[in-house]
Amino acid sequence: MKLANRVAALTPSSTLAITAKAKELKAAGHDVIGLGAGEPDFNTPDYIIEAAVKAMKEGHTKYTPSAGLPGLKQAICKKLLNDQQLEYKPTEVIVGSGAKFVLYALFQVLLDKDDEVIIPTPYWVSYPEQVKLAEGVPVYVEGKEENQFKVTVDQLEAAITEKTVALILNSPSNPTGMLYSKEELQAIGELCVKHNIWIVSDEIYEKLVYFGATHTSIAQISDEVKAKTIIINGLSKSHSMTGWRIGYAAGPQEIIKSMTDLSSHSISNPTSIAQYAALAAYEGNQEPVETMRQAFEKRLDVIYDKLVSIPGISCIKPQGAFYLFPNAKKCAELTGYHNVDDFAKALLEEALVAVVPGSGFGSPDNMRLSYATSLDLLEEAIKRIHTFVEEKMQ
Helix, strand or coil, X not given: CCXXXXXXXXXXXXXXXXXXXXXXXXXXXXXXXXXXXXXXXXXXXHHHHHHHHXXXXXXXXXXXXXXXXXXXXXXXXXXXXXXXXCCCCHHHEEEECCHHHHHHHHHXXXXXXXXXXXXXXCCCCHHXXXXXXXXXXXXXXXXXXXXXXXXXXXXXXXXXXXXXXXXXXXXXXXXXXXXCCHHHHHHHHHHHHHCCCEEEEECCCCCCECCCCCCCCHHHCCHHHHHCEEXXXXXXXXXXXXXXXXXXXXXXXXXXXXXXXXXXXXXXXXCHHHHHHHHHHHHCCCHHHHHHHHHHHHHHHHHHHHHHCCCCCECCCCCECCEECCECHHHHHHCCCCCHHHHHHHXXXXXXXXXXXXXXXXXXXXXXXXCCCCHHHHHHHHHHHHHHHHHHHC
């Protein structure tokens, strides 16, 4: 059967593949600990669930405007103003079925065939695939481990060509958990303004920062930088609403209108009930967000030292998100594996711990461990990895 080239060329999501394999082993009766999925283990706060039930009972189960409920867009504008001192009008905001779809829609309206998008590595697995689906060309710039996996202005300048349309910036980062400073963002923002390049600022983990670190949106740098920035965000990570599928973009009105037109012919509109839940999430009590952040911070603090005590493992302590991204190349060699992919496969099959190989993120020497699970399970998982490594080294 012949499939469209755009689909045939796609690389499957490594995170979803690992999660599926872990679930398969669990279903077969194996005691697998999954550190692969990128979603909080907390349930959605009760007040949000109750708002969804209320919306259904009141008959809010019909179509909504393609760009989202007016009330929700207003709430997003208020959130951006309160949290980041950024002023947006509702016409500069679109709500979509998850931040992933919003990103997809954005690349569809920004890119023509062979347009280039700079993607720092390590990257979230869907960035290059979404660029390719829009017939664009991913241009990778390595965020070096010695620079906390962050790219520099000099690296970006060297990668810019006449075909460069956009730069993707993810801070805090999935998979590294690293955070760009205000000074770094200023330099990057000024470079993009100079070369008339769009900045796609993925800020989905903005609420999950630790040990006194602060998140800055690149759109806060200046009015000129804001005018070249499209912020991508949502409630999946901040309010533990991964399954509700509500994300949004904020940016120039012309781009938002084009994304809305695209949405009207694809998803029609985000799920009405989920939008009412999202509205309650932003208008209601924010204590559950902070409670979850504190829990992640505690987990990170406890398991980090245990992880780096494993022979052959080195890891920069992240500042945000809920991932550890250790370099496991030496560990794989010490245990007799050719590469980290094989090492990760053996961890799942023999130690029953699911991690995601870094190759899926453009960083084959690393692996990603999510600490969005209970501290007891995390400690047991690290213990299993440590035991596995020591036994293989004997």
